[in-house]
Amino acid sequence: MVARSVNRKIRHEKLTKLIRQNPLLTDEELAEVLSVSVSTVRLDRALLGVPELRERTRRMAEQATRKLRSLKQEEFIGELLDLEPNRWALSVLKTRQEMAFRHTDYVWDHYIYAQASSLAIAVVEADMVIVGSVRGRFKSPAKIGDSLMARAKVGVHKGNKYIVSVRTRVGDKEVFVGRYIVVALDCEDERKIRGERLDSGA
Numbered sequence: 001m002v003a004r005s006v007n008r009k010i011r012h013e014k015l016t017k018l019i020r021q022n023p024l025l026t027d028e029e030l031a032e033v034l035s036v037s038v039s040t041v042r043l044d045r046a047l048l049g050v051p052e053l054r055e056r057t058r059r060m061a062e063q064a065t066r067k068l069r070s071l072k073q074e075e076f077i078g079e080l081l082d083l084e085p086n087r088w089a090l091s092v093l094k095t096r097q098e099m100a101f102r103h104t105d106y107v108w109d110h111y112i113y114a115q116a117s118s119l120a121i122a123v124v125e126a127d128m129v130i131v132g133s134v135r136g137r138f139k140s141p142a143k144i145g146d147s148l149m150a151r152a153k154v155g156v157h158k159g160n161k162y163i164v165s166v167r168t169r170v171g172d173k174e175v176f177v178g179r180y181i182v183v184a185l186d187c188e189d190e191r192k193i194r195g196e197r198l199d200s201g202a
Contacts, residue, residue, distance in 0.1 A: 008044075011036070015044055023060060024092055024147055025083060044090055057081065057092075064089075070121050070129040070184075077111070077118040085125035085153055086162070091110065091115060093148040100144050107142040116166040116178045120154045124162050124185035132161065136178035146170045160184040 011034060018025060018033060018161065027045070031038045045052070051059065057079075064083040065073055073080075093115045101108045121129045142148055148168050155163040161183055161186035168176040 012044055012048055016050070017039070017049065017058070019050060022149065023056055023090075024053065024149065026201060060076060066158050067125075068122055069125050069127065073120060075118070077114040078148070080119075082124060083122065085123065086157070087123070088154065089119050089123040089152045091119050091122075091150050093144050093150070095142065095144050095148065097144055105144045107144060107146065107148075109138055111137070112142060112148060112168060112176050113178075115150050116152075116168055116176055117180070118165050119150050119165040120178070120182055121178040123152045123154055123164055124182055124184055126160075129182050130185065132180055132183045133182040134180045136174050136176060139174050140170075142175050149173065149185045150176075160186070 008144065015030060015035060018030060025033075027038050027041045031041045037175045044050075050056065060081045061079055064080045067083045067085055067144070068076070068080060069085070076091070078091040080091050082088075082090040092109065095107050097110070099107050101110045116132055117134070120131065120134075121184040135179065148165055148170060152166045153165050155165060157163070161181055164178065164182055166176070166178045167174060
């Protein structure tokens with residue numbers, strides 16, 4: 001009885017850690033990793049107060065969006081799942097057929113890049129943030145139907161410049177790695193940019 005209780009406690013800790021690392025894991029995937037039945041996972045979730053995948057994702061997205069400052073929700077590429085301003089952020093992009101490259105089942109690379117760039121901007125808490133420079137590398141192709149999980153982490157911060165690293169994965173496979181330098185603009189900087197655009201007729 002004691003051994004069963006200890007095993008359950010260990011399983012609960014593993015379950016909590018797995019969901020924290022990847023909130024998009026289904027009950028079936030969790031059951032496979034933990035080597036238990038799907039019904040056991042569902043019972044464990046209920047005991048721990050962890051909602052099902054759809055509700056979990058909805059709650060996370062609502063909380064993260066409330067913290068979003070540098071972008072409007074409709075400007076964000078993918079779905080923002082978690083955000084700790086100036087520290088880290090998490091998003092998912094569920095790929096669809098219209099994102100396919102030509103007549104293949106591979107995802108066009110600019111969708112992967114756009115998700116990462118918008119996350120690098122979103123993680124910085126400022127009214128206006130732009131990408132100053134980026135050094136990125138596509139490491140593996142993604143296919144239509146894949147869920148792209150991107151994580152951004154803020155590193156060095158000097159003045160209004162932030163170094164943000166973004167890693168995009170499909171499951172355990174790394175798809176894209178980017179190192180962004182993003183710049184937080186104040187109101188005066190924003191007015192200058194708008195003025196230059198007007199002067200150039202853009």
